[in-house]
Amino acid sequence: MNKQKVRPAGLFIGLAVTMIFLALSITFWIRGSRFGWSTEVRIIVELLLLSAFLICILLVKYLELAIQQVASLRVTRWVLRYDTRARNTSSNDGTMNTLDVTIAKHGTLRQLLRDRHGWRWRYRDRWILITGNEQLVERLSPALTSVGFALTPEAVLLYIPSKVDAEDQDSLTKIRRLRRRPVDAVVALTGDAVTTAPLIPPHELAQTLSRIGRALRWAAPVYLLDVAPLDDVGREAHEAVGLMWTRERIHAGDVGASLSALSNTLADAGVARLSTHPTQRTAAALSQHIARIHDALTSLLSETAASQQWRHAVHGVLFAPLASEPTAPAAPASDTASVASRAPHPTLPHQTLWQTVARHSRKVHGRRVGLSLSSIAAWFATSATIVWIIGVNLSGFHNRATLSSAAEALAHWHRAPDRTQQMLALNGLGRHMDTLEVRERNGAPWSTRFGLNRDGAILDAMWPVYVGAAQTFLMTPVRHALEGRLMRLASLSDAEIADGGNMQADAAHNTLEAYLMLATPSRVNANFLTPHLINTAQPVRPNRSELSPGTWADLSAQTITFLASHLSTERGGLSLAMPADRALVASTRQTIISVRGIQNSTDALYEKIIDDAQAKYPPVSLTSLLGDTTSHGLFTTAQTLPGVYTRAAFEERIARAIDAAGAAQDVTGDWVLSDAQRAKSSPSDLKAKLRQRYFDDFARAWETFLNSLHWQSAPTLTGTVDQLLLLGDPQRSPMVALMNAIHYQASTGISSQSLAAGLLDKAQQLVGNDKDPATREPTTVVPLGGRFGPILRLTGSPLVSTANSAGAPPPASAADLSLARYLERVTAMRLKLQQMVSAPDPDAMSRVAAQAVLQGKTSEIADSRDYASRVAASLGGQWAGFGAVLQAPLDQAWQVVVQPAAASLNDIWHSAIVADWNTTLGSRYPFTDSDNDASLPEMARFMHPDGGVIAQFVATQLAGVIERQGDRWVPTQGQHHGGLALDSEFLSGLNRLTRVANVLFPSGDARVRFDLRGVPTPGITDVRIVLSDKDFHYFNQKEEWVPFEWPGQAIENVTRVEWQTAHGGLRAALDAQGRFGLIRLLERAQREPHDSARYLLTWAPDQATDTPLRVQMRSESGAGPLEVVELRHFVLPARIFAAGTVTPRVATPAKSPRAPRSEVE
Structure with missing residues (x-):
């Protein structure tokens, strides 16, 4: 009989009732004040809730009895339904296929258990999963393998084969969905068949248990069942024999000892039974069987429990005697429902064994495999409830402390006896309010939330007190100080104010602005107002104040800062604003207006024009600027040009917007002087300012864009030739296309008449009709001619002469510089490089050309590089980045030529000088630790400062790279060796040898x-x-x-x-x-x-x-013989030039395309 009661139902109901009443109790106590309940009323409500809670707890017992009554009624219904189904089943002989059995058996099991136990059918019986060899399981329980389950008085037996396939996985999944805890125990058979064969391998058993655990997502306690084949099995064979324990960890030694003790016990019992009943030989046979498999079973137990695949808690090993030959055939699969339901508790073999496992499984527990939604939800709900309860209590304490500190701050102000205490109280009040405002703005700390935060209500209660205190103690003296300044200003004449210059006029304007901000909260600028209020030195420190002057000034600054930041604040219709003296304001305005006039908002109007146009003109990239020509492989940039700073944007929108703004004169006055009459300004002046501002930003945007261009390097000679071929082609060159685009954009803002006039002036200069250019009437100024002049001069554009109203000729140094000649130089360099590429030995030819330059000789390569440098320099610092792009191709061409020469010079130096040095001197003293001294004549041959081998090599091979200045060798200042870097060790070693040689060989011989x-x-x-x-x-x-x-x-x-x-x-x-x-x-x-x-x-x-x-x-001379000591362990440098010495050019940093507003004023 199942002895499990329904106590858990009563326990769960009691916990739910407790949580509900606890939540109601906390809610009524905290929120009772909103209903107008006093403390006494809330105490009464809490007592009523406590009484109701106790009554509900008492009724839980009666609810449990009602549940038991319902369960007994369900049992009665099950008996009636069982009789009907048994009669109907006996008349049906139809067979069911395997799929139908698989689908139906779990539904049948659910229905049978519901009929037996009612709504508690899932947990009234212990569910035991049996796995192992199908023949052995069929011998133990004939109907279990065919039906899939069997019912016993205390357990539900389920079967899964040891080889888990897809169908078995589906069965395990259906079992998992029947219960939250799928099974309470797993019984694993240790043998493969009813033979004397050894036990199954531990890893196979562990794999089977692992598959079952993963499918069920539950690791239940495991019991190993060993089936002992016996020739003669008596009635006592159904007794439960085995070992069980509750610990999860077991030791092989303990298991072995326990098995030995069990074998001895069975042997004693078997002898005793045989003495009285000679046919009862089961106990003795089991003892013999256990002794035979003792070691194998011990190993199986320990290795299964310690498996790395999945750790299962093994809690017992049982033994079931079984006859060697089967006595009855198994039930057919078609009896799915009938076999399991022929009786409420059908008699099964080894029923005592299953009861023992079921009862012991109540003492141990399984564990969840992976995550379960129900477990996560339960833990989350429990954690949330605990956190909420703790948070509510913690929030209550913190908010009570906040209320107490706020009340203390208000009481401190009301109790302040003198001005010093009032200053301290007002500062403390402001700091407390600032803390609350920060919490209200950025969010209160978590410890003050949970529905109990009252920061807003506290601020609403403190604000009226602060407004009255601030106006009385702080704003009144500050206002009087500002009024005094304005009165003194009004008493001065315009001439006296003007004598003070703009500084005095600006100071008067700022004082008036600060005074008006006290009366106009919507105009308050805290950053501007705070220093002006602090400069009033109000309120004045009392003579007998206990605070030092520094402390008083610090407190005053803090209090005024808080006041200035809250002048625009309004709570409950109450603000800090105080009315201004309108007559004083009017007289002050008139005085300032007469001195400096009214500033208009030209900047704001310009920004509006640009912002309106930006949406119509997206940024322009280099690709779109070049059109059909591509710069891929030559130069590129990641930046884009703002679309509003193009000729199209100006002609289509910007120009008309500026004209419209000038015609409307839509310029607002300074709000500080808003009552004064608007200043009269002509439309042409406003248009000129807006156009000048736009063209300044236009040029600045193009400077930023063009200076961001960078050359894409091609490290090989062939790649450089391809780049120069494209760059020097007038029809396909992206540089020509870019120059044409720049020329087109630079003509923005000029009319066709002014351009024609510029062309005519240039023609007159060429034919000599213009005798005195200074007397010629100035033509129309090109807005962008001055800023783009260096680039336009290269293209020979007439815009340059048009832009120069005085008709001055271009600088003589730039007269021979042009884009066409630059392209000729590029083509000449390309042809020179093509000769090198076509030569049988390109490296040798490039080495000869580079060495000629390095030796100080003139060459076409050097002349081309010099010309490119002059072109880049002619652009000036304004276009330095763009000039670097013009110089980079020829620098790169020189670099690919000079690199083989550098490697060749390194090789010649090493083979001709270093190798001979190492052979002659390298292994002798003082250059190494040796008893053999170096030869002084040999040292003189190498080191002599005039005729030595090293000095002659440097003078002949490196004349264009290194020069001698006194007793030191230094790099030359020219640019012919650009792209190369002397090895620092070579230069320092050369100077070291020269210094020693000057002392050691003053006249040729060592002395x-x-x-x-x-x-x-x-x-x-x-x-x-x-x-x-x-x-x-x-x-x-x-x-x-x-x-x-x-x-x-x-x-x-x-x-x-x-x-x-x-x-x-x-x-x-x-x-x-x-x-x-x-x-x-x-x-x-x-x-x-x-x-x-x-x-x-x-x-x-x-x-x-x-x-x-x-x-x-x-x-x-020098250090005398000590100079020779400097040669100790000296090693002649192995190379002249360092590898990877190309240094990229750095363009000028990008500037902002917008000019500062001060440039327009």
């Missing part, structure tokens, strides 16, 4: 002259230094300089230091052999320069006594 002088040292009584053929001996007498010459004339070159201390005998150390012995000795010394010629040398030969040896050295 360095220097002097030594002893230095008195405590503890040292005698010092002797042996240098080749001369000695230096110092024994604490008067110091004197001793001359030396290195390397000297002695055949045996020995360098040695000897010294004698006060407490010891003569010692010798620091021996060195060879001509570089002195250099080795100097290398080991600590060198400290005293000036440009004297150095202090310090040796520490005896580390034990720590007594140094000191000698002064004086050189004739």
